Amino acid sequence: KNWVLIGIVCGAAVLTVGILIGHFGITKGGSSGPSWVEDVAKDVDQSLIEKFLSEVDNIQIQENLRELTKVPHMATTAGDEQTVQFMLKRWQDAETGLDDAWREEYLVYLSFPDPKNPNKVTVGESTEKTYNPEEDDPAVVQPYAAYSPAGHPKGKLVYANQGKPSDYQVLNQTVDLRGTIAITRYGGAGRGAKAINAAPYGVIGVLVYTDPLDINDGLMSDINETYPHSWYLPPSGVERGSFNVQFGDMLTPYLAAKEDTYRIPAEDITGIPPIPIQPIGFEDAYILICALDGENAPQDWQGAFNCTYKYGGPGFKPTSAFNGSDVKLDIFNYEEVKNSSNVMGIIRGSVEPDRYVIYGNHRDSWVHGAIDPSSGTSVMLELTRVLGRMVKQGQWRPRRSIIFGSWGAEEFGLIGSAEYTEQYFAKLSERTVAYINVDIAVFANATLSASGMPSVQNIIFTAAKQVDAPGLVSTSVYDNWIKYSNRTSPAHGVIPRIGYLTGAGSDYAAFAHYLGITSMDISYTYDRSKTNARIYPAYHTAYDTFNYASKFIDPGFLSHQAIARTAGNVLIQLADSLVLPLNCSDYAETLEDYLKTAVSLYEEKLESRKISMEPLKRAVANFRSAASHLDNVIRTSDLANETPLKVRAINDQLMLLDRAFLDPLAFPDKYGYCQCIFVNCLAACRLTKAQ
Amino acid sequence: KNWVLIGIVCGAAVLTVGILIGHFGITKGGSSGPSWVEDVAKDVDQSLIEKFLSEVDNIQIQENLRELTKVPHMATTAGDEQTVQFMLKRWQDAETGLDDAWREEYLVYLSFPDPKNPNKVTVGESTEKTYNPEEDDPAVVQPYAAYSPAGHPKGKLVYANQGKPSDYQVLNQTVDLRGTIAITRYGGAGRGAKAINAAPYGVIGVLVYTDPLDINDGLMSDINETYPHSWYLPPSGVERGSFNVQFGDMLTPYLAAKEDTYRIPAEDITGIPPIPIQPIGFEDAYILICALDGENAPQDWQGAFNCTYKYGGPGFKPTSAFNGSDVKLDIFNYEEVKNSSNVMGIIRGSVEPDRYVIYGNHRDSWVHGAIDPSSGTSVMLELTRVLGRMVKQGQWRPRRSIIFGSWGAEEFGLIGSAEYTEQYFAKLSERTVAYINVDIAVFANATLSASGMPSVQNIIFTAAKQVDAPGLVSTSVYDNWIKYSNRTSPAHGVIPRIGYLTGAGSDYAAFAHYLGITSMDISYTYDRSKTNARIYPAYHTAYDTFNYASKFIDPGFLSHQAIARTAGNVLIQLADSLVLPLNCSDYAETLEDYLKTAVSLYEEKLESRKISMEPLKRAVANFRSAASHLDNVIRTSDLANETPLKVRAINDQLMLLDRAFLDPLAFPDKYGYCQCIFVNCLAACRLTKAQ
Numbered sequence A, B: 001k002n003w004v005l006i007g008i009v010c011g012a013a014v015l016t017v018g019i020l021i022g023h024f025g026i027t028k029g030g031s032s033g034p035s036w037v038e039d040v041a042k043d044v045d046q047s048l049i050e051k052f053l054s055e056v057d058n059i060q061i062q063e064n065l066r067e068l069t070k071v072p073h074m075a076t077t078a079g080d081e082q083t084v085q086f087m088l089k090r091w092q093d094a095e096t097g098l099d100d101a102w103r104e105e106y107l108v109y110l111s112f113p114d115p116k117n118p119n120k121v122t123v124g125e126s127t128e129k130t131y132n133p134e135e136d137d138p139a140v141v142q143p144y145a146a147y148s149p150a151g152h153p154k155g156k157l158v159y160a161n162q163g164k165p166s167d168y169q170v171l172n173q174t175v176d177l178r179g180t181i182a183i184t185r186y187g188g189a190g191r192g193a194k195a196i197n198a199a200p201y202g203v204i205g206v207l208v209y210t211d212p213l214d215i216n217d218g219l220m221s222d223i224n225e226t227y228p229h230s231w232y233l234p235p236s237g238v239e240r241g242s243f244n245v246q247f248g249d250m251l252t253p254y255l256a257a258k259e260d261t262y263r264i265p266a267e268d269i270t271g272i273p274p275i276p277i278q279p280i281g282f283e284d285a286y287i288l289i290c291a292l293d294g295e296n297a298p299q300d301w302q303g304a305f306n307c308t309y310k311y312g313g314p315g316f317k318p319t320s321a322f323n324g325s326d327v328k329l330d331i332f333n334y335e336e337v338k339n340s341s342n343v344m345g346i347i348r349g350s351v352e353p354d355r356y357v358i359y360g361n362h363r364d365s366w367v368h369g370a371i372d373p374s375s376g377t378s379v380m381l382e383l384t385r386v387l388g389r390m391v392k393q394g395q396w397r398p399r400r401s402i403i404f405g406s407w408g409a410e411e412f413g414l415i416g417s418a419e420y421t422e423q424y425f426a427k428l429s430e431r432t433v434a435y436i437n438v439d440i441a442v443f444a445n446a447t448l449s450a451s452g453m454p455s456v457q458n459i460i461f462t463a464a465k466q467v468d469a470p471g472l473v474s475t476s477v478y479d480n481w482i483k484y485s486n487r488t489s490p491a492h493g494v495i496p497r498i499g500y501l502t503g504a505g506s507d508y509a510a511f512a513h514y515l516g517i518t519s520m521d522i523s524y525t526y527d528r529s530k531t532n533a534r535i536y537p538a539y540h541t542a543y544d545t546f547n548y549a550s551k552f553i554d555p556g557f558l559s560h561q562a563i564a565r566t567a568g569n570v571l572i573q574l575a576d577s578l579v580l581p582l583n584c585s586d587y588a589e590t591l592e593d594y595l596k597t598a599v600s601l602y603e604e605k606l607e608s609r610k611i612s613m614e615p616l617k618r619a620v621a622n623f624r625s626a627a628s629h630l631d632n633v634i635r636t637s638d639l640a641n642e643t644p645l646k647v648r649a650i651n652d653q654l655m656l657l658d659r660a661f662l663d664p665l666a667f668p669d670k671y672g673y674c675q676c677i678f679v680n681c682l683a684a685c686r687l688t689k690a691q
Helices: A002-025 A036-041 A046-055 A058-068 A078-091 A165-174 A191-196 A282-290 A374-392 A415-423 A425-431 A454-465 A477-484 A508-514 A546-553 A555-576 A584-608 A614-636 A644-655 A681-690 B002-025 B036-041 B046-055 B058-068 B078-091 B165-172 B191-196 B282-290 B374-392 B415-423 B425-431 B454-465 B477-484 B508-514 B546-553 B555-576 B584-608 B614-636 B644-655 B681-690
Strands: A100-112 A157-159 A181-185 A205-209 A277-279 A327-330 A334-347 A352-362 A400-407 A432-437 A447-452 A486-489 A493-496 A519-525 B100-112 B157-159 B181-185 B205-209 B277-280 B327-330 B334-347 B352-362 B400-407 B432-437 B447-452 B486-489 B493-496 B519-525
Touching (some): A036 A644, A046 A555, A058 A078, A078 A100, A078 A334, A078 A400, A100 A415, A205 A327, A334 A415, A352 A374, A352 A644, A352 B644, A400 A555, A447 A454, A447 A477, A447 A555, A477 A486, A477 A493, A477 A555, A508 A519, B046 B555, B058 B078, B078 B374, B078 B400, B165 B181, B181 B282, B352 B425, B352 B555, B374 B555, B425 B432, B432 B644, B447 B454, B454 B584, B477 B486, B477 B493, B477 B555, B508 B519
Parallel strands (some): A205 A277, B352 B400, B432 B519
Antiparallel strands (some): A100 A334, A447 A519, B100 B334
């Protein structure tokens, strides 16, 4: 009996142990909760970030740049096609490529100089002197103003400073501008605006040059001062450029420029120079300007030439060699619809494949474009190499999809990116979390520079804190940055200053202004205590080569590496974070700052017309309180254990924040400007005028 | 030894049994998969649908209607405020109310007749004869044309048929229209258009009446034929209406009409009559028209009066009592900015609270508005009673949020609903699954009628199959419907015919055309073999009362009940379905049908101008193939066991389908028309003209 009892007790005990083991000791496979529960709650993996940062390689970037800049690759030329093939090869590589990559073609309206009839100005053709063999490549396009009409205007020369409306107004008070040719310097007004502003005064042709004051810190001699001795622009260097005011293909506004697309007649295009315009080097400008007759121009019109800049008689001094001469422009530019390609690549998301983080840069240059844009393309290729390999090796797949865009024909007016947003408008609007633009990756090797919607400030800071500053010991990119550019935030104290994307300087324009997608632009840039150069001096010239980049801009490519690491880190965090790292309280801070400025500038004037700013103040206060509320929900919720639909709802709110500021009817005549907070000056001026 | 062995074997067996019991026999509570896994996969509960259908009560609807129509409730009047309070009381009821309900106010620009100076036409004031005491309520607004300017034009009378552009063109070939007053009949052209079309010919005033041919199947006598003996319009009955062409508050286009909102000057309003216009009864029209001189009007201009309709001399026959007389209009209308309310209510979603199904109808009427709009409001209140009680009793909470809207000032141009969409534009665009409109719930009690985007066809069919047809045995609303109106679909065979929402006849306009939200409009309607009435004859008159509705339109309120059941069923299925019951292959079928019509009408003409329709054909074919692909994904996936983010991605595609057809710049001068597939004729005409 005892044995039986003991047997039963032992049996019961063993059974209990068995039940406990069975219940707690063995994980239920498929039967207990679906397999995806863990996946949907996954957040950024910091060890992966570390792996990424360590694998980004400066020498890879340098070799990318060497390959990309072998030949000039102006949009739609044979050189451009070589870069298309190169990108495709890299992105389709079995070891380090993306999930998929393809070419997307558009038929776009471009403008070229005639190789058989070089554009000329009285004093001769505008050719750039050759210092190194690559600058002599037959594919180097002669300096010209894209979208300047052809024509042969001839007239007395006047000096019109930067060609701003106010410049022509001042000049017109002293000189009869009818029938004159105006010489202007870069800066102050957009390229095309210099001619558009001139035409109403009867000016019949415009020249534009880069004054050594604005680009060379005053230096002028190529014997010992400028390139090839330094990064400064040599006397014959000419900044090319697109002289249209709007962006996107001008024959197909709001529609992708495909074969079947309706095209407006070319004569209906607005925002292009109505009179011929031509860029020239400062060696030619020097001769012309110092020979001018007439009254002395105002102090702020004076440049770096060792003579007093005068208005022009109109025309030249009787004592000058050009006495009595007209200046003549012979412009042979022609327009053509050409086939331009974007190269697209994708890494598909695992959990939310219908959410996109887009990373892009243009591929086309004016000449070799080592800095603009190939520095950015080299960085992008290094990112895709490192990320592509992780994917191919099964180590990683992002939560959201990542799309890479290598845009075509940016130099002619952001055409490739604009056509892309037109073609996929609805899909991109509904699904894009953010757009990251890295065009010129490195202007100079002093400090990080970033612009974007205020909501991206935080994630750029997070990323920059995890990257070592190039060439410095124990200093992060963030720590270095804050020394060069900072501000005091009410919420965060002293922090680096982020700029706003108010203009259309690069391919972020269509994303930010047309689609209202949270966007940012990241680069390494100058120490402003060391130079006043408007931009790096070889910009848009034949001197922007691999040698120039590796010798004068970023020897060792460590700043390129820092940009690849920082921008790549931002990209991974946007793609992998459970809750999108976009901060709407930082947006509120910016709106409050804008409001403060608006109130101090306009409140008194408006009140005198019985217009109250109170509704605007209330709107900003409402935004702040909604932002605080959302922040609080995010902070206090245990989102990793919530239904993924709750997280998705919060992420949708964050993703669509900038879309709430869209008003497609706000500026109907200003192509692509629909986002009402960060409009550029011109659009804002229209508003003011309408009131 | 044996015992020990047996003990071990038994022990092992018992342990194994224990492990098996522990592992498979006991459900893991919190530890095995989160509690929400089941919730997110839940689909429509058919027993709940059955419960809903059984609880919808015709007598409740009848009593709702009685209460709503006690007094006239024209927008912003004291009667309107009574209905606001009634709606709020019902929606805030502790037993049968919604989660939350509130009033949303707008300051909107309305137009009224002057009670002290009644509008007059030569032959006397346009007053309606009183048959029942409620028609004599001092709050009955006199017949007038809202937004007709005040004025006192006097001139010879002409008959201009329906006031279409072609009518005035024909008339002008025979009669000099300068300085004339035109009498027109309702139909053929919009109300305001009858005056807008007239003004260019020099016409100085317009009368409009309802011809017995168009509304009364020819009957004219109130001694034995018309109301109060039947549903037909009595001789003195006058259709009121809004005579503006655009919808929404006209002083605040694209902005919600709040106190702070910028208002355009009233003189900048477009789309309103430039000359005075006044509606009159057919007893007055009869006297005027039968006295007209001049040539006989064409056959299709003839109405039901027992005389030949003539153009007018201009003016009257020498043999008539009016020989030589002018007709004079004395219009004293005035405009005023008034406070109009929407009443809003919500049942919050359990799984996807950030997805909305919106159900709405206007609340304001011209007079008592028993049919227009209170039949719809009575149905809505019955829906909210049944659903509200289920929620309050904890029996149900929808997967998605349900928003109910009781719109104000619809009669003046869909103002309440348009202001709502303007105020919450971004949120509604991003989150609204569908909009269901039930305005006039019952025009007549013969058959269901439905219009909507093609994607809603399937869910309306599903719902209509589950509801009994009123007064018929073993016949569903669907089976009854298909007998009255059907077509042969390539995919489905013979099915009931769904209309398209191409115009702005009710509050769906802002949702469908401005926001691009999948919308539908549902009602019970006529047996067309029994009447040719343009609309139910008491429309917009003082005779549209509870007595009229309960005696002539739907005695017993069984058709009201059928609409409540059908529309409520659609609402529940849209709110509760795991995968949204919207079908994009049905959309493809419609596009193919549109294309076929366009090709047969235009291909030859376009080809002669070297314009190809091939790109359009390719676009439709691409749509079809994408639709088939999506359908296939839905059909072949085990979505209840997939990550909820996969289901959400599919639902987002279905929800946003109509948004893909939005182009806010397509018709910039035509307020609110942004959806490019279902544009109304006027907008389409602009397109044709532009080409």
